[in-house]
Amino acid sequence: MEQQELIPHLFRTEYRKITAVLCKLFGISHIEIAEDIASDTFLLASETWGHKGLPENPVAWLYKVASNKAKDYFKRDALFHQKIVAQISNSFATSTGEIEIDLSEKNIVDSQLQMMFAICHPAIPVNAQIGLSLRILCGFGIEEIADAFLTNKETINKRLFRAKETLRTEKVKIEFPNKQEINKRLEIVLITLYLLFNEGYYSSSQNITLRQDLCLEAMRLTHLLIENPSTDEPSVNALMSLMCFHASRFEARTDKNGDTVLYQDQNTDLWNKELINKGMDYLSQASRGDEISKYHLEANIAYWHTIKEDTGQKWESILQLYNQLLQIEYSPMAALNRTYALSKANGKPEAIIAAEKLKLVDNHLFHSLLGELYTNIDNVKALMHFKDALKLAKSAADKTIISNKIGELSVQSN
Amino acid sequence: MKDFLFVFRNDFENIPKGSPEELQALTKKWMDWVGGIAAQNKLSDRGSSLASGGKVVRPNNVVTDGPYTEIKELIGGYTIVKADSIDEAVELASGCPVFNYGGNVEVREINVM
Numbered sequence: 001m002e003q004q005e006l007i008p009h010l011f012r013t014e015y016r017k018i019t020a021v022l023c024k025l026f027g028i029s030h031i032e033i034a035e036d037i038a039s040d041t042f043l044l045a046s047e048t049w050g051h052k053g054l055p056e057n058p059v060a061w062l063y064k065v066a067s068n069k070a071k072d073y074f075k076r077d078a079l080f081h082q083k084i085v086a087q088i089s090n091s092f093a094t095s096t097g098e099i100e101i102d103l104s105e106k107n108i109v110d111s112q113l114q115m116m117f118a119i120c121h122p123a124i125p126v127n128a129q130i131g132l133s134l135r136i137l138c139g140f141g142i143e144e145i146a147d148a149f150l151t152n153k154e155t156i157n158k159r160l161f162r163a164k165e166t167l168r169t170e171k172v173k174i175e176f177p178n179k180q181e182i183n184k185r186l187e188i189v190l191i192t193l194y195l196l197f198n199e200g201y202y203s204s205s206q207n208i209t210l211r212q213d214l215c216l217e218a219m220r221l222t223h224l225l226i227e228n229p230s231t232d233e234p235s236v237n238a239l240m241s242l243m244c245f246h247a248s249r250f251e252a253r254t255d256k257n258g259d260t261v262l263y264q265d266q267n268t269d270l271w272n273k274e275l276i277n278k279g280m281d282y283l284s285q286a287s288r289g290d291e292i293s294k295y296h297l298e299a300n301i302a303y304w305h306t307i308k309e310d311t312g313q314k315w316e317s318i319l320q321l322y323n324q325l326l327q328i329e330y331s332p333m334a335a336l337n338r339t340y341a342l343s344k345a346n347g348k349p350e351a352i353i354a355a356e357k358l359k360l361v362d363n364h365l366f367h368s369l370l371g372e373l374y375t376n377i378d379n380v381k382a383l384m385h386f387k388d389a390l391k392l393a394k395s396a397a398d399k400t401i402i403s404n405k406i407g408e409l410s411v412q413s414n
Numbered sequence: 415m416k417d418f419l420f421v422f423r424n425d426f427e428n429i430p431k432g433s434p435e436e437l438q439a440l441t442k443k444w445m446d447w448v449g450g451i452a453a454q455n456k457l458s459d460r461g462s463s464l465a466s467g468g469k470v471v472r473p474n475n476v477v478t479d480g481p482y483t484e485i486k487e488l489i490g491g492y493t494i495v496k497a498d499s500i501d502e503a504v505e506l507a508s509g510c511p512v513f514n515y516g517g518n519v520e521v522r523e524i525n526v527m
Binding site: 330338357358 | 442448449450452453454455457460
C-alpha cells in the first residue's frame with residue numbers, strides 16, 4: 001500500500017483502537033484527551049513518514065508514539081496536580097509513577113467492547129449514540145458523520161459535545177455491565193448497531209462508499225460482540241445474520257450511475273453468496289435457546305429474500321413473520337411490507353382492504369404500495385396514488401422510481 | 415386511545431376438527447387477522463386462547479368442573495386492542511375468524527384504574 005493510502009487506512013483501523021484503550025485508561029470524563037492524543041499521533045505520523053519514509057512496522061510505531069504521548073500527558077498532568085493540588089490533598093499526587101499503556105490485542109478488543117457499552121448508555125439519545133459510535137468506535141470524521149446524517153458539521157459537533165457532557169455528568173464507567181445487567185444493556189447496544197446499519201443501508205446520502213462503510217462498521221462491531229463469550233447471545237447472532245443477508249445485495253442494489261435498482265430488478269449473480277452463507281450460519285447460531293427477538297424475525301424475512309423465486313411458501317412465510325414482528329413492535333415500514341406480503345400470499349383484493357386501513361397518508365411508500373396494488377385492478381386509482389407518492393417522496397432515487405411507474409401506467413392506459 | 419377487550423365466544427361443537435391442513439388454515443386466518451390489527455398499530459395485547467374445560471369456584475369452597483364444552487357460547491380466548499371509540503373497536507373486530515364457525519366477539523371498553 002502506498003503511503004498516501006496507508007495513513008487514511010491506518011486512521012480508520014487504528015485511531016479507534018488507540019482512542020478506546022486510552023479512554024479506558026483515563027476514564028470517560030477525559031474522552032477528549034484520548035481523542036486528542038490519537039489525533040496528534042496521526043498528525044506526527046503524516047509529518048514524520050512524509051520526509052523520513054515509512055517505519056518498518058507502522059502500527060507498532062503508532063502505538064509507541066501514542067503510548068509516549070499518553071505518558072507525557074500523565075507527567076504534565078501529575079506536575080499540574082503536584083503544584084496546585086498536592087498542598088490541599090495528597091491523594092491527587094499518586095499518578096507520578098511510570099504508567100503502562102496496554103495496547104495488546106486483548107486489551108484493545110476489551111476496551112472497544114466496554115466503550116460500546118459506555119456509549120450506548122440509556123441517558124444518551126439514540127441519535128447521539130450512533131454519532132458517538134461512529135466517531136469513537138469507528139474513527140469516522142465529523143464531516144463523514146454529518147454527511148451520513150444529511151446534516152452539517154456544526155450539528156454533529158453539538159450533538160457529540162452534549163453526549164460527552166452526559167457521559168461525564170452520569171459518571172459512566174468504561175466497564176462490562178454485570179451479569180444481571182448485561183442483557184438489558186445489550187439490548188440498547190443492539191438497537192444502536194441496528195440503526196447504524198440502517199443509516200448506511202437506507203440513507204439517502206449520495207455517497208455510496210460511505211454508506212457501505214457504515215454498514216460494514218456496524219457488522220464489525222456486532223462481530224466483536226459475537227466473539228466475546230459473555231455477549232455472544234442468540235439475538236446478537238440474529239442481528240448479524242440480518243446484516244449479512246442485507247449486505248449480500250450491496251453490489252446489486254445500485255447501478256453504474258449510482259441509481260437504485262429495485263429488488264425485483266436485481267441481477268442475482270451480483271448477490272454475494274459468501275455473505276448469504278454467513279448469514280445462514282449466524283441464523284442457525286441464533287436458534288440456540290427459545291428466544292425470538294425482532295432480529296430473529298427480521299433475519300428470517302431477509303433470509304427468504306435471498307431466494308429470488310416467487311413461491312407460495314416464500315410469501316406465506318414472509319407474511320407470518322411480519323404478522324409476528326408487528327406484534328412485537330409496530331413500525332410503518334413493517335406494516336407496509338406486511339401488506340405487500342399479504343397481496344402476494346392472499347391476493348390483491350384482500351391486501352387493498354388491509355392497505356386502506358393503514359392510513360399512513362403522509363408516507364410516500366403508503367401511496368406507492370396502493371399504486372402497486374391497484375395496478376391492473378383500478379388503474380385510475382393506481383395513477384392517483386403514484387402521483388401522491390411522487391409529491392411526498394424526498395430523495396431523487398425515490399422520485400425516479402415513482403416517475404417510472406407513472407410512465408408505465410400512462411403507456412398502458414393509452 | 416382506549417383499550418378494549420375482545421372476548422371470543424364460540425360453540426365448540428362447530429369448530430372444525432378436520433385435517434392438519436384445515437387446522438393450519440384456521441391458524442393462518444387468526445394470524446392474518448391479528449397481524450392486520452397490529453399493522454394498524456391498534457394491537458395492545460395479543461392475548462391468548464384458553465384451554466377447554468376448567469373449574470368454577472363458588473362461595474363456601476364449592477368447586478365444580480366446567481364450563482363444559484357443550485355450552486354454546488364458551489369463552490375461547492381474548493385479545494386487547496387500542497381504539498378511539500367503541501365503534502372503531504367494533505370495526506376492528508370485523509373479519510374475526512371466530513365468525514367462520516358461528517362464534518361471536520364481545521367488545522368491552524377497559525376502565526383505567
